[in-house]
Amino acid sequence: MKFYTLLIVIILSIASCTQENKQVTFTGEIINPTSDMVWLSVNDSTLSTNLDDSNKFEFKIDITEANKYRFDHGGYTYIFLKPSSILHLTLDTKDFDKSITYNGSALEENEYLKKRLLLKESLEENRFKIPNMSENEFQSTIDSTLGKWEKTLLELKNIDSKEYSNFKKAELEEINKINSLVTDYYKSMINLRPGNDAIDIKVLDKNGREYSLKDFKNKVVCIDVWASWCSACLKEMSYYEKLTEKFKNQNIELIAISVDDKEEIWRKLLKERDIHGQQFWAKGGSQSDFFKNYQLNDLPVYIIIDKNCKIVNSRASRPSESLEEEIVAAMDN
Structure with a gap:
């Protein structure tokens, strides 16, 4: 035992x-x-x-x-x-x-x-x-x-x-x-590398008029791509507006394109935040050709296109960082 x-x-x-x-x-x-x-x-x-x-x-x-x-x-x-x-x-x-x-x-x-x-x-x-x-x-x-x-x-x-x-x-x-x-x-992103032809865009302004890159011919174009649900986008807006004012009357167009899926959401936010400048909407938002062609899955995105409609940078810096320097460099070339 x-x-x-x-x-x-x-x-x-x-x-x-x-x-x-x-x-x-x-x-x-x-x-x-x-x-x-x-x-x-x-x-x-x-x-x-x-x-x-x-x-x-x-x-x-x-x-x-x-x-x-x-x-x-x-x-x-x-x-x-x-x-x-x-x-x-x-x-x-x-x-x-x-x-x-x-x-x-x-x-x-x-x-x-x-x-x-x-x-x-x-x-x-x-x-x-x-x-x-x-x-x-x-x-x-x-x-x-x-x-x-x-x-x-x-x-x-x-x-x-x-x-x-x-x-x-x-x-x-x-x-x-x-x-x-x-x-x-x-x-x-192979088609969006520097030196490639910029893929044309079709967007609507606040009056419903359609714009494409041809409307900014012979000018450097900087595009701010944003959406109402993107907090980082909204945070950068004030910086972008300052740059827009700074480069006013120069050979460059600073525009902003919303990729919100619904037009009314885009219009509502423009009104609520009293957003100025050249504002456009990519019809269809995330289903638009613009969204797909430019691989816009991670916002905000800043795109610089030169006066010959060639891509300078499809993923430029943010306005709060060094976007201004990149714009100046594009204008000097």
Whole structure:
């Protein structure tokens, strides 16, 4: 009887240790918090907890395999957790990505995820430059972002272990997916590269008169493409109006084209915001030829066309940034 009792105790102890080894402790400290909550999610599951009086938090969760988890507070990043790991994160919301530091286990993997996020953001920052890149420039951009991302992943010392198999598969699938999307986008913009003939447009003014590029013949044309649902578009309007006034009576036309699906929405916003200048509507909005021909899926978009109706830049800078300099350069050529 004593033997069986001892055997049961041993079995329970082993089970207890196994369960304990699966538990992850994830703690952290938030500098300049934006709320009193933090969130941790993977797949379709989300956990949350409160910051204490010192702006610190703690999660204790049971996991069976290594995986990346999304952490949210004033922004988001990914953390890597594996069975029995202990991880501490520190971040400052005022300099989110660059301020992140880790202590504990799986440091190599978490440094990889930090680098992964920065590489992804670097590619995102190039989205307006990509349409104007040569093939060599485009490939160099892919190599320095997605290529570096994949290389860093495959250099992780445990990446080929069974414990990491699902993580590795998911990461490679995401890299390949982004690569396909960016490459398809680059190829779709081939007709909008600098020096190509600008594709003609057909738009309506407030009086219902139809305009095309021929109506701006022998002038540089700058087009602000916007929609009422685009908050960034509305934010840039005041900057664009200042540029319109600044270049008044010069050999350039600064026009604005709405791609709202409904004409009445466009007219209503013009009235409510007392918007001036040369305002046009692309009939049909997102279904218009203008929208499709110029690949207008990410607003706002600023397009510069020279006096010979050649594209200077189909993805120019915003008015709040360096659009003015690009306009001046186009007028000088």
